[in-house]
Amino acid sequence: MSLPLPETDDVTALRARLRGHVEPPSVRRTAEAPEVEDEPWESGPVRWEVSGRAATAVAVVLVLAVAVLGVLLWRGGPGDVVVLPDTAGLTTGAPGASAPAGAAPGTSSEGATPGGEAGEGTQAPGTPTLLVHVVGEVREPGVVRLPPGSRVGDAIEAAGGAKRTADLAALNLAAPVTDGEQVRVPKPGEVALTNPQSSGGDPAGSTGGAGGGALDLNTADAATLETLPGVGPVLAERIVSHRDQHGPFASVDALQDVSGIGPATFDRLRDLVRVG
Incomplete structure (x- = not known):
């Protein structure tokens, strides 16, 4: 019968050594490893990081979206503006209305203006005109169209005006002209001929002297x-x-x-x- 050994430091160390040879390694590590307390998880602000490629891709998508939107707005915008003609002055067809001289479509009053070419332009249908033959010292001799009531001076102006060599003092510029009349503007010393409606008429019926104009x-x-x-x-x-x-x-x-x-x-x- 063995007697129990007194518990001393040496005995305790011996027991621990013997136990290490008998117990499995996992038990030994558990016994030897110090207990580690779990550290609480520290929470903080979350930061999102975007790579350079992702940022470029997003920018390209935005640019394409803006371009497509612009095209759609341009195609779907208001159509062309149609300008309606002004009908405020279209009153020539009203009863009693009259158009100003030369205002009728396709007509012109240039033939009766000073310096205009003889016979240039036509007046409105139904408007009476005087055809006067102007010859002699004028810039554009020929037949001119004049309105009723015109004078010899008007006929000369319609034929381009008198030349510097014309003797206007030999003519009565205020005398009225008639349809078919010939007005001859003379040089100094020549005989002025006016109002020869019939070239072979009575010489007394003209102011040109013998020859009837x-x-x-x-x-x-x-x-x-x-x-x-x-x-x-x-x-x-x-x-x-x-x-x-x-x-x-x-x-x-x-x-x-x-x-x-x-x-x-x-x-x-x-x-x-x-x-x-």
Whole structure:
């Protein structure tokens, strides 16, 4: 029978050593490992970090969305503005309404303005006009259109105005003109012819003296001769050249001696010319 050993430090150490040889390692580690207390989890503010690629992708998506929205708004915007014509002045069709002179569509009053070309433009249908033949010392000789009540001065202005060589003192610029009248603006020393509605009429019915307003073959220049029917620049020069070479015409019949004047042309000119 063994006696119990007294508990001393040496005995305790021996027991522990022997127990280490007998107990499994897991038990030994548990016994030897110090107890670690769980540390409480410290909470703090959460921070989200975005990478550079993600930021670029988001920016591209936003740009595309804005572009698509702009296209949709542009296509779906208000249509073209249609400007309606102003109908405030369209009253010419009303009873009693009258359009101003030259305001009718397709009409013009330029033919009656000073300096305008002879016969330029037409007046409204039904409007009476005067056709006056202006010859002599004017810038644009020919037939001009004038409104009723026009004067000799108006006819001269419609033919481009008088030249510097014109003798306006020989004319009555305030005299009224009639349809079919011829107004001849003379040079100094020439006879002024006005109001010869009928070239072969009574000489007393005109202010041009003998000849009833016919052109004098011995004094008319080429420009004046061109105002005769059927006489162009070439034929007018031939008449002047014949007069210079053979002297003044002795009679109207001598006009047939000019080259280019045949029987038909002479018949048209017989009553329109004279010799002084």
